[in-house]
Amino acid sequence: MIFGLLSLVFAATLMDEPASGVMTHFASAPQTCAVLQAAYTSASHHKTLIYPRDVRSDTRVLDLDTFVPEYRARLSLSAQEFDELAGQKNQYGFPGFRPVCNWKGDPGPAKDDEGHATFVTFTSPIFSIHREIAIVEVSFREKGIFGYGLLCVVRRGCIGWEAQCQNSWIT
Numbered sequence: 182m183i184f185g186l187l188s189l190v191f192a193a194t195l196m197d198e199p200a201s202g203v204m205t206h207f208a209s210a211p212q213t214c215a216v217l218q219a220a221y222t223s224a225s226h227h228k229t230l231i232y233p234r235d236v237r238s239d240t241r242v243l244d245l246d247t248f249v250p251e252y253r254a255r256l257s258l259s260a261q262e263f264d265e266l267a268g269q270k271n272q273y274g275f276p277g278f279r280p281v282c283n284w285k286g287d288p289g290p291a292k293d294d295e296g297h298a299t300f301v302t303f304t305s306p307i308f309s310i311h312r313e314i315a316i317v318e319v320s321f322r323e324k325g326i327f328g329y330g331l332l333c334v335v336r337r338g339c340i341g342w343e344a345q346c347q348n349s350w351i352t
Contacts, residue, residue: 205281207273207275207305208275208278208279208280208281208282209280209281209282212308212312213280213282213306214280214282214283214284215341215342216306216308216315216317216335216342216344217280217282217303217306217317217319218230218231218232218282218284218285218286218342219333219335219341219342219343219344220303220306220317220319220331220333220335220344220346221233221289221301221303221319222286222289222344223333223343223344223345223346224319224321224331224333224344224346225289225290227289229286229287230285230286230287231286231287231288231289232282232284232285232286232287232288232289233284233288233289233300233301234288234289234290234291235291235298235299235300235301236279236280236300236301236302236303237279237300237301237302237322238277238278238279238302239277239278239279239302239303239304239318239320240276240277241276241304241318242270242274242275242276242278242304242305243270243274243304243305243307243316243317243318243332244270244274245263245266245267245270245307245316246267246270252347255347256316256332256334256347257334257345258314258316258334262309262314265309265310265314266307266308266309266314266315266316269307269308269309269310270307272307273305273306273307273308274305274307275305276305278303278304278305279302279303280303289301293321293323297323297324297327298323298324299321299322299323300321300322300323301319301320301321301322302319302320302322303317303318303319303320304317304318305317306335312337313336313337314334314335314336314337315334315335315342316332316333316334316335317332317333317335318330318331318332318333318349319331319333319346320350326352327352328351328352329348329350329351329352330348330349330350330351331346331347331348331349332346332347332348332349333345333346333347334346
């Protein structure tokens with residue numbers, strides 16, 4: 182009886198919470214931050230854990246349904262895993278996503294290889310049903326129009342999250 186009453190109160194609280202409140206909680210969740218940090222570390226080609234110095238919001242949301250078959254085939258996902266992630270996109274697709282993390286490791290580079298100051302954006306990561314796999318895009322941008330992004334598949338491993346990234350866009 183008490184469990185049923187608590188469930189109803191919890192459900193009502195979630196329904197009354199604005200979408201931005203859910204995103205804020207998700208953006209600071211330890212699992213979300215661990216996935217983003219693994220993706221950033223891999224996308225930056227580092228072997229040890231690093232974190233971005235300047236993180237800004239990203240208005241884009243990953244729409245896995247629009248991926249062409251050739252690109253899907255390059256990802257380190259089975260067809261079943263990809264379809265599962267695509268089915269989860271509505272649950273995790275937060276436009277304007279900006280992580281609020283207590284990063285671990287060392288700070289990543291503040292400038293690109295050409296000496297330009299850069300900042301990083303992340304799409305809201307999409308998790309599999311059992312939260313063992315996630316997919317996220319990491320973008321490296323500089324003031325103006327130049328930038329590039331990498332799509333990262335992140336898997337929970339024995340000692341943490343591990344990411345494999347593929348080029349996704351460049352301007």
